[in-house]
Amino acid sequence: MKLSDAERADVAACLFASLDQETVDRLDPAWEAEIERRLHAIDNGKATMIPWQDARQRIFGNGQVSRTHKS
Template sequence: MSTAVQPLEVAALQRIEADALRLSPEERAALAERLWASVEGSDVPDPAWEAEIRRRMQEVDSGAVQCRPWDEVMAELRAKHQG
């Protein structure tokens, strides 16, 4: 599958993006989910994965776990496995 974008397509994509950015955050999230599902090839999410995502989000929201920046985690892993 080619990811090259033709000049006319760029203008269309820019218009679509501008329209999408005028949506509410909730509408943008719903649109993003639908678009991602179309890229993955399945519009039926795996129920087990959805449950895992909800569980993890609840842990973050409740403060049970604390998020760390990706670059910090990667630096720690590199240091751990380099020596």
């Protein structure tokens, strides 16, 4: 993936926000802690925010999600 850690956190936060409460209640504690860490970084201004149009272009590019992992 070509997104930075902060950009991936933004996507994760958006996805998490879209879950209903029943789903949130079933989250693995480690995953819930990671989501909270990322949301905290966003709330404290430590995450770099980018416009959705830019994130969408980075995620989907030419319409296909990249499966290449950033090293």
